[in-house]
Amino acid sequence: MSGKRPTLADVAAAAHVSTAAVSRVINDAPGVSPETRAHVRQVIDRLRYRPDPAARALAFGHGSVVELVVVDDAATFGNSPYYGRVTAGILRELAGGEAQLRVHVVEKPDAADRLAQIADSVSAGVVLINVSPALAAEFYARCDRVVSMGPSAPGVPFVDMENADGAYAAVVHLRDTGRRRIAALHGQEGNPCADARRAGYLSAVRDLGLADISAVGKLRREAGYELTVRLLERNPDVDALFVACDLMATGAMQALADLGRRVPRDVAVVGFDDSVIAVCTVPPMSSVHQPVEAMAAAATRALLDRDLAPGWRRVFPATLQVRDSSAGVATGRRY
Structure with missing residues (x-):
């Protein structure tokens, strides 16, 4: 690709499929066989293709989206004060702007597949909670617009406290x-x-x-x-x-x-x-x-400002x- 960022058309050409098929794979839409879906994802990984967030926002008719990804069961998510405080902190930072919040509560057995899907469709960025270091590293390799609540894999940006x-x-x-x-x-x-x-x-x-x-x-x-x-x-x-x-x-x-x-x-x-x-x-x-709310707000602000170099961190006092x-x-x- 001579150093230029690969496009959806590049992926389609390399995979010998239509651009519509690639779009369906990226968006996890029906109409593509499992074999073709697996082949296209391999090409996406090989080319290190990342969908353009602005183009996706226009295509779907909305502004940028901050994704909150929690690996846990739904009952615990509903009962835990921590998750509510993280959500409140993100919403506080998004208030008055155009960006939206989308929440994904993912069961552990489904985490690898769901994280791969989310990584291919990120706009503003992703806040990760309870994601294992191995999966966080895989996610970061696919999408660098991510902040973990707490340290995870080396190099993955995070917020934490002492x-x-x-x-x-x-x-x-x-x-x-x-x-x-x-x-x-x-x-x-x-x-x-x-x-x-x-x-x-x-x-x-x-x-x-x-x-x-x-x-x-x-x-x-x-x-x-x-x-x-x-x-x-x-x-x-x-x-x-x-x-x-x-x-x-x-x-x-x-x-x-x-x-x-x-x-x-x-x-x-x-x-x-x-x-x-x-x-x-x-x-x-x-x-x-x-200070959970402040930590979540700091993670969100870093995503919105695109202020994330490898190894970025912010640690709050206890x-x-x-x-x-x-x-x-x-x-x-x-x-």
């Missing part, structure tokens, strides 16, 4: 309020945010000379409940919990109540995210503030919001 620093601050706060058996409920291994929060906890207990009392599970309310019950069976003298997310922490607080443990008198609790959940628990929950769930020492004295 997760490890936030976890460290939470443990120091619990120690400073008189707690000495500080346990942690960590998120699943392989989740970059959960891994960083685990690293911050481990660094803090090591520096403070405390025991590592940990349990690992999914970032879900049910997991928080079950892990707390099992952890206290093995370690009945635990007097504080650092929990990897607020949703998980609500399950932990319910388990403590069912076990007759008072919060914070018997067991202090600190969550992570500082979502609306944190101020709705009884007592209100201390939590590490994650701050601890102290509330009643951790405000007293084990004797019941309040601060």
